[in-house]
Amino acid sequence: MKNPDEDDPVIMAFLQARMGSSRLPGKVLMPIHGQTILERAIRRLRESPVVDEIAVLTTVSPLDDAIVQEAHKLGTLVHRGSEADVLERFQEAAELFHPGIIIRATADNPLIEIGSLERIVEALKSRNLDWCIEKDLPYGSATEAVTAAALEQTHLRARETRHREHVTLYIKEHPEGFRVGLLDPPAALRHPGIRLTVDTPEDFQFMNSLIGKIAEYAHPLPLTEYIALALSN
Numbered sequence: 001m002k003n004p005d006e007d008d009p010v011i012m013a014f015l016q017a018r019m020g021s022s023r024l025p026g027k028v029l030m031p032i033h034g035q036t037i038l039e040r041a042i043r044r045l046r047e048s049p050v051v052d053e054i055a056v057l058t059t060v061s062p063l064d065d066a067i068v069q070e071a072h073k074l075g076t077l078v079h080r081g082s083e084a085d086v087l088e089r090f091q092e093a094a095e096l097f098h099p100g101i102i103i104r105a106t107a108d109n110p111l112i113e114i115g116s117l118e119r120i121v122e123a124l125k126s127r128n129l130d131w132c133i134e135k136d137l138p139y140g141s142a143t144e145a146v147t148a149a150a151l152e153q154t155h156l157r158a159r160e161t162r163h164r165e166h167v168t169l170y171i172k173e174h175p176e177g178f179r180v181g182l183l184d185p186p187a188a189l190r191h192p193g194i195r196l197t198v199d200t201p202e203d204f205q206f207m208n209s210l211i212g213k214i215a216e217y218a219h220p221l222p223l224t225e226y227i228a229l230a231l232s233n
Helices: 036-048 063-075 088-099 116-124 148-157 161-167 169-173 201-213 223-232
Strands: 009-018 053-059 076-080 101-106 131-134 143-148 181-182
Touching: 009 036, 009 088, 036 063, 036 101, 053 063, 053 088, 063 076, 063 143, 076 088, 088 101, 088 148, 088 161, 101 116, 101 148, 116 131, 116 143, 116 181, 143 148, 148 169, 161 169, 201 223
Parallel strands: 009 053, 009 101, 053 076, 131 181
Antiparallel strands: 101 143, 131 143
């Protein structure tokens, strides 16, 4: 990993993952055409030129030992922390790995929009923002960029349980205290009505069918190809 620098900060993707899920337990390690959902998320994060390193952030629960094994097999860093206090887990990882900018992603999203990572990081840096996201992407394909400094301030200020569980919710609900950026993605990607996450058995069946319809080789395919296929069906 490169050394931190004010003008060229280390950019890390923190991929939160856990096996516990009331609607679909173990979903992040469910295979979709030869790759677990966790692996698909990691492969798409790695495809972005702005990501210096990826860390899988999971919990200390024994259930999540399997996630640690898969993450190590895939060559990513790992941090284990609180299951309920996800914000604390992120802050601990930030203190451990020292990134300047953090891209937050979740491991139940196998079709992350790769190009968005570069756009939100560029906006964060060029506009001196604390937090940035692209709106109106298909549900489950977006990531967020946040500075390590803003994450630390959120960790210090947020006290409500829901703010500890949802890492950036405090920033979204207190925009007066942060410099926030809400970007419009390219028109071809503006389809918020399309659901591309795995939270239920029905989601898994849909994503398994969608991904299986297009051959994928050495590199992940652009999200626009999956959007076109979803719209045609």
